[in-house]
Amino acid sequence: MNDEINKTAGDEKNNIRSILLIEDDAINASVIQRFLRNDFKVDIGFNGLKGLELAEANSYCLVLLDINLGRGINGIEVLHHLKKNEKFSNVPMIASTAYTMKGDKERLFEAGFDDYISKPYTMDEILIKIKEHLKQI
Numbered sequence: 389m390n391d392e393i394n395k396t397a398g399d400e401k402n403n404i405r406s407i408l409l410i411e412d413d414a415i416n417a418s419v420i421q422r423f424l425r426n427d428f429k430v431d432i433g434f435n436g437l438k439g440l441e442l443a444e445a446n447s448y449c450l451v452l453l454d455i456n457l458g459r460g461i462n463g464i465e466v467l468h469h470l471k472k473n474e475k476f477s478n479v480p481m482i483a484s485t486a487y488t489m490k491g492d493k494e495r496l497f498e499a500g501f502d503d504y505i506s507k508p509y510t511m512d513e514i515l516i517k518i519k520e521h522l523k524q525i
Contacts, residue, residue: 407431410438416507456485484507485507
């Protein structure tokens with residue numbers, strides 16, 4: 389199963405796994421992409437609908453999903469759409485958000501996220517979190 393996921397969720401030629409980042413802020417997306425570029429191929433959906441289009445067209449080993457996506461559908465709604473897709477049944481989904489009030493983390497886990505990381509975060513923090521989840525699949 390792990391080999392299947394790794395082969396279908398990355399660039400087979402270079403053995404690089406692919407991550408879907410759904411983030412509406414271009415600066416945040418650029419920073420995150422730079423954080424991950426040595427270890428992963430990162431596709432960016434700058435809104436929920438674009439993220440869902442990318443998800444439909446490609447395979448990913450992990451989804452990093454901003455909660456507040458501005459106009460249109462929010463990150464929780466995107467999560468629910470992805471969870472309905474069999475292709476994403478075993479793909480870890482991490483909420484990336486500035487929401488840090490008491491109860492926010494629990495609310496995101498109840499919504500179906502596998503993990504949570506609060507902004508701002510360092511390159512080491514996000515790499516550790518992602519790699520922990522990829523060891524589990």
